[in-house]
Amino acid sequence: MHNKISRSVALVVMGTGIVSCSPEGKMEQPPNILFIMTDDHTQQALHAYGHGLLDTVLFPNMDRLAKEGAIFTRSFVTNSISAPSRAVMLTGKHSHLNGQIDNGRGRFDWNQQTYPKLLQKAGYQTALVGKIHIDGVPQGFDYSMTLPGQGHYYNPDFIKNGDERIQFEGHSTRLITQFVMDWLEYDRDRNKPFAMLFHTKAPHRNWMPETKYLNFLEDHDYDLPHSFFDDYSGRGAAAREQELEILNHTYWGLDMKFEENPLTGERDIRYDRNLDRMTDEQRIAWRNVYDPLNEAFLENVPENKYEIIFQSIPRDISHDFLQNTAEGLQIARFMYNRYLRDYLKTVKSVDDGIGRVIEYLEKNDLLEKTVIIYTSDQGFYLGEHGWYDKRFMYEQSLSTPLLVRYPSEIEAGTKVYDLVQNLDLAPTILDYAGVEIPDDMQGKSFRKLAAGEEVDNWRDAIYYHYYDYPSAHMVKRHYGIRTDRYKLIHFYYDINEWELYDLETDPDEMLNVYDSPEYADIQSIMHEKLKKLKIRYGDSDRIYFPGF
Ligand code: SGN
Ligand code: CA
Numbered sequence: 001m002h003n004k005i006s007r008s009v010a011l012v013v014m015g016t017g018i019v020s021c022s023p024e025g026k027m028e029q030p031p032n033i034l035f036i037m038t039d040d041h042t043q044q045a046l047h048a049y050g051h052g053l054l055d056t057v058l059f060p061n062m063d064r065l066a067k068e069g070a071i072f073t074r075s076f077v078t079n080s081i082s083a084p085s086r087a088v089m090l091t092g093k094h095s096h097l098n099g100q101i102d103n104g105r106g107r108f109d110w111n112q113q114t115y116p117k118l119l120q121k122a123g124y125q126t127a128l129v130g131k132i133h134i135d136g137v138p139q140g141f142d143y144s145m146t147l148p149g150q151g152h153y154y155n156p157d158f159i160k161n162g163d164e165r166i167q168f169e170g171h172s173t174r175l176i177t178q179f180v181m182d183w184l185e186y187d188r189d190r191n192k193p194f195a196m197l198f199h200t201k202a203p204h205r206n207w208m209p210e211t212k213y214l215n216f217l218e219d220h221d222y223d224l225p226h227s228f229f230d231d232y233s234g235r236g237a238a239a240r241e242q243e244l245e246i247l248n249h250t251y252w253g254l255d256m257k258f259e260e261n262p263l264t265g266e267r268d269i270r271y272d273r274n275l276d277r278m279t280d281e282q283r284i285a286w287r288n289v290y291d292p293l294n295e296a297f298l299e300n301v302p303e304n305k306y307e308i309i310f311q312s313i314p315r316d317i318s319h320d321f322l323q324n325t326a327e328g329l330q331i332a333r334f335m336y337n338r339y340l341r342d343y344l345k346t347v348k349s350v351d352d353g354i355g356r357v358i359e360y361l362e363k364n365d366l367l368e369k370t371v372i373i374y375t376s377d378q379g380f381y382l383g384e385h386g387w388y389d390k391r392f393m394y395e396q397s398l399s400t401p402l403l404v405r406y407p408s409e410i411e412a413g414t415k416v417y418d419l420v421q422n423l424d425l426a427p428t429i430l431d432y433a434g435v436e437i438p439d440d441m442q443g444k445s446f447r448k449l450a451a452g453e454e455v456d457n458w459r460d461a462i463y464y465h466y467y468d469y470p471s472a473h474m475v476k477r478h479y480g481i482r483t484d485r486y487k488l489i490h491f492y493y494d495i496n497e498w499e500l501y502d503l504e505t506d507p508d509e510m511l512n513v514y515d516s517p518e519y520a521d522i523q524s525i526m527h528e529k530l531k532k533l534k535i536r537y538g539d540s541d542r543i544y545f546p547g548f
Contacts, residue, residue, distance in 0.1 A: 029193055029369075030122075030124075030193050030432070030433045030434045031193065031369055031370055031371045031406065031432055031433070032193050032194045032195070032196075032366060032369055032370040032371070033119075033124075033193075033194070033195040033196070033370070033371050033373070033429055033432065033433065034196050034198065034357065034361070034370050034371070034372045034373070035195065035196065035197045035198065035373050035375075035425075035429065036198045036199075036200075036354060036357075036372065036373065036374045036375070037086075037089075037197070037198070037199045037200070037374075037375050037376060037377060038199075038200045038202060038203065038347070038350055038375075038376045038377075039082065039131055039199070039200060039201055039202065039203070039204040039376065039377055040203055040204050040205070040376060040377070040378065040379075040380045040390065041202075041203055041347060041350070041376040041380070041401060042376065042379040042380035042381075042382060042396060042397075042399070042400075042401070043075075043379055043396075043399050043400070043401050044379075044382050044384075044396065045059075045203075045343070045344060045347060045380075045382060046059065046062055046063070046066070046401050047059070047063050048062070048063050048066030048067070048071055048403070049071070049073070049401065053222075053225075053382060058217075058344060058347075058348065058351075059347060059348065059350075059351035060351065060355070061351045061352070061354040061355035061358060062351055062354060062374060062401075062403070064358070065354075065372060065374050065403040065404075065405045066403050067412060067413060068405050068407065068412045069372070069403055069404050069405030069406065069407075069410050069412065069414065069450075070403065070404045070405075070410050070414035070415070070416055070449075070450040070452075071402070071403055071414070071415055071416070072402035072403070072404075072416045072418075072420050072446075072449075072450075073415060073416065073417050074399075074416075074417055074418065074419045074420065074484075075375070075399060075400055075401065075402035075420050075421070076398050076399055076400065076419065076420070076421050076422075076462050076464070076482065077377070077378045077379075077398065077399075077400050077421065077422045077464075078094055078095065078421055078422060078423050078462075078463065078464055078465065079094075079095045079101070079464065079465055079466050079467070080378040080379070080390045080391050080392065080393070080397045080398060080464075080466060081102065081103055081377075081378065081390065081391055081466065081468055082103060082131075082133045082377050082378070083100050083102070083103045083106070083108070083133045083134050084100050084101060084102060084103070084106065084467075084468075085377040085378050085422055086100075086132060086133055086134055086377060087099070087100035087108050087134060088100075088422050088423055089377075089422050089425045089426060090114040090115060090116065090140075090426065091112065091113065091114055091115075091426060091441070092115065092423060092424075092425070092426030092427050092437075092438075092441030092442060092443040093423070093440070093441060093442050093443075094423065094442055094463070094465065094537050094538075094539065095465060095467070096465070096537075096538070096539050096540070096542075097442070097538065098112065099112075100134060101467045101468075101544055102467045102468035102471065102544075103133070103468055103471070104468070104471065105544070105545050106467070106544070107135070108134045108135065108136065110134075110136045110137065110138065110139040111139070113438060113440075114139070114140050114426070115140075115425075115426035115427075115429055115430055116128070116140030116141055116195060116197070117139065117140035118430060118435055118438070119140075119195050119429070119430070119433055119435060120140055120141075120142070122433060122434075122435045123192055123193070124192060124193050124194060124195050124433065125142050125188055125189050125192045125193070125194045125195070126140060126141045126142050126143075126194070126195045126196075126197075127141055127142060127143040127144065127180075127183050127187075127188075127194065127195070127196050127197065128141045128143070128144040128145075128146060128197045128199070129144070129145045129146070129176055129179045129180050129183070129196070129197065129198055129199065130145075130146065130147060130151075130172075130176040130179075130197075130198065130199030130200055130201065131146070131147045131150070131151055131199045131200065131201045131204075132144075132146045132147075132199060133149065133150065137162035137163070138162060141197075143161065143183055143187060144159075144160070144161055144162060145158050145159070145160050145161075145179045145183075146158065146159050147159075147172065147201060148165070150201070150204065151172060151201045152172065152201075152274065152277055153171060153172050153201065153202070153206075153208035153274065153346075154171060154172075154208065154274065154277045154278050154282060155167060155168065155169050155170065155277045155278065155279070155282075156168065156172045156175065156201075156277075158175070158179075169279065171210035171211075171349065172200070172201045172202065173200050173201070173202050173210065173346070173349040173350055173352075173353055174210060174349065174353070176198070176199070176200055176201070176353065177198075177352075177353030177356055177357065180196060180198045180353075180357055181356065181357060181360055183196070184196065184357075184360060184361075184364075185360070193433070195429070195433075198353075198357065200350050200353070202346035202347065202349060202350050203343050203344075203346040203347045203350070203380075205255070205388075205389075206254045206255055206271075206274065207255075207339070207342035207343045207345070207346050208274060208342070208346065209342060209345035209346050209348070209349070210346075210349045211282055211285040211286065212349075213345040213346075213348045213349060214285065214286065214288075214289040214290075214345070215289055216341075216344070216345045216348055217341045217344055217345065218289075218293065218341065220341070221333070221337060222336065222337055222340050222341075224332065224333060224336055224383060225382070225383040225384050226508075227384050227385050227386070227508050227510065228332070228336070228383050228384075228385075228386050229319055229322070229323045229386060230385040230386050230510070231319070232385075234510045234511040234512060235499060235509075235510075235511075235512050236491065236495070236497040236499060236512060237476070237491070237495050237497060238392075238475065238476040238478065238491040238495065238497065239385070239392075241474060241476070242387070242392070242473060242474055242475050242476075243314065243472075243473045243474045244381065244385075244386075244387040244388060244389045244391075244473050244475070245314075245386045245387060245388075246335055246336055246339055246383060246386060246387065246388050247315065247317060247319075247322065247332060247335060247386060248313060248314045248315050248317065249313050249314060249473070250313070250335065250339065250388070251268055251270070251271070251313065252268065252309050252310050253267065253268020253270065253271035253272075254268055254270045254271045254274075255338075255339065256309060256335065256338055256339075257271070257290050257294070257338065257342070258294055258309075258310075259271070259272075259275070259287075259290075259291075261310045262298060262303075262310065263303075263307055263310050264310070297334055300330070301327060301330055301331060301334075302327070305327045305328075305331065306331060308322075308331055309331065309334075309335065336383050339383075339388060340382055340383065343380075343382070354374070358372075368407060368408060370406075371404065371405070371406040371429075371432045372403075372404070372405040372406070373402075373403070373404050373425070373428075373429070374401065374402070374403040374404075374405075375400055375401055375402050375403075375422070375425070376400045376401055377400070377422075378390045378397055378400050379395075379396050379397045379398065379399040379400050379401075380396065380397060381396050381397060382396070384396050384508070389473050391466060391468065391473060391475035392466075392475055392478075393464050393466065393478060393480050393482070393487070393489050394509050395503070395507070395509060398464065398482065400422065402420065404450045406432070406450070409450075409451045410450050410451055410452070411452055414450065414451075414452050416446070416449045416450060418446070418449050418455070418458050418459075419458075419459055419460070419461070419462050419482070419483075419484070420446050420449070421443065421462050423442055423443035424443035424444050424445065424446050425443065426441055426443060427441050427443045427444060427445040428443075428445045428446050428447055430445070431445035431447045432447060442537055444458075444459070460483055460484070460529075461481045461482065461483045461529050461533060462481065462482050463479075463480075463481055463530075463533040463534070463536075463537055463539070464478075464479060464480055464481070464482070465478075465479040465539060466478055466479070467544055469493060476491045476492075476493060476494065476495060477491070477492055477493040478490060478491045478492065479492075479534075479539070480499075480530065481526065481529055481530045481533055482503075483526070483529070485502065485503055485504050486500065486501065486502060486503065486522055486526055487499075487500070487501045487503060487509070488500050488514075488523075488526040488527065488529075488530055489501075490530075493543065498514045498515075499512040499514055500512060500513050500514040500516075500519060500522070500523055500526065501513065502519070502522075
């Protein structure tokens with residue numbers, strides 16, 4: 001493993017000789033860009049969004065960005081999954097044009113136009129650190145330090161500048177933060193503005209917290225969301241046939257963090273692979289927390305009841321038992337809390353990392369000269385509908401957090417209600433940098449919206465298209481539009497079903513009102529809008545990878 005500490009010390013010596021910035025200082029220089037993107041962090045897990053899940057501020061640095069900048073309350077993705085979302089952000093184009101339509105089958109050609117390349121051309125120094133999840137050597141960056149594929153939480157490998165693979169000791173979030181700081185401190189050319197893409201792995205599955213936060217929130221018992229025992233009766237086959245359920249589709253090892261199945265003595269190979277990466281010290285810290293918690297659970301619930309957890313998936317369980325008996329509820333609450341707490345623990349480290357980088361900017365007189373954008377590659381279910389993961393065009397995973405801090409033009413506490421998408425990030429960043437936005441980018445700059453200005457003819461609907469099926473979690477292919485109030489979705493490929501939701505009367509999307517007589521007019525208006533947007537964005541009815 002690479003010894004990080006000695007490298008940093010060496011760089012401190014090298015770094016002391018660097019003279020900072022231009023002597024004129026006040027010359028009009030475009031702002032720096034700090035683009036922070038987490039993986040699977042959702043609006044419900046950010047106090048500033050006010051969804052009610054978090055009763056206190058758990059993540060003060062993220063909340064600080066919201067408080068000191070603009071929060072976008074209607075921020076969405078175009079395709080709720082990692083690689084496609086990242087490709088949309090880089091190019092400002094929908095998936096069918098940038099080529100990365102899903103995680104596994106679509107391909108991204110790095111030779112195409114991306115905003116980091118355009119920034120570079122305009123004199124920016126560009127860097128990418130963390131998860132990128134797009135195959136090939138990243139182009140458009142003066143420096144990159146990326147995780148291969150999904151990467152690991154503990155002692156992960158990194159790929160430096162596209163070729164050198166190095167394993168580092170530590171937790172991925174701390175390492176990624178450190179690489180961001182090291183580059184800012186030691187490797188950056190201080191005469192140029194910078195664009196730093198700070199991409200974490202956390203809080204992606206399987207939610208492995210750093211040792212410091214293993215106990216975080218363990219004294220906090222979260223109530224089940226009111227739609228947790230959803231039976232999907234108000235919707236179609238897609239909602240019924242997914243594999244996203246916390247109770248049915250999580251593994252007792254990998255997700256629930258039992259090292260051994262108490263009924264069969266088996267181990268979970270995938271969980272073991274993660275544990276095997278740990279140093280002895282990390283593993284002891286890990287076991288010191290999870291072992292007693294797991295034992296306490298097993299002691300308190302009779303064996304013939306807790307056996308539910310240790311079945312292979314999908315589990316054969318009765319919702320009636322889990323929902324309506326004290327013992328059942330205890331099991332459901334245990335599974336939900338294990339999932340949710342681990343998820344939040346991993347966000348905690350990200351928040352620390354953001355705090356460290358903000359502090360660095362502040363100390364180096366860079367904070368006010370830097371546009372800070374905080375977002376995630378998509379939202380996530382935290383038990384709503386009984387689910388984890390993402391992919392659906394339903395609210396929790398269609399949405400994504402979006403915060404922008406740039407005090408010289410964004411007033412603290414700004415709230416933006418207009419419909420924005422990850423498609424808009426590339427043009428927005430170019431706009432802040434003073435670089436011309438290419439005509440073929442499909443997103444729009446939201447810079448003015450963040451500054452509290454109204455923009456004429458801002459979009460009144462967003463377009464969405466998800467293709468990753470058949471695949472993990474079995475969410476069927478679908479596309480659709482969402483306006484301020486309504487959502488129209490078409491599920492296709494192996495079914496042909498339409499859904500329509502009235503988000504004002506049914507914010508939880510429990511009842512599909514497609515074909516309801518009282519929504520007949522809305523339905524046809526939404527169909528018209530969908531048709532127009534499909535044409536505007538150049539999408540078609542082409543079936544990608546029909547053989548799968
Ligand atoms: C992994 C996860 C899935 C997740 C996908 C995509 N399984 O396959 O739960 O949906 O990544 O996530 S895991 O057991 O390997 O963690 S994405 O954010 O990268 O699109
Ligand atoms: Ca993701």
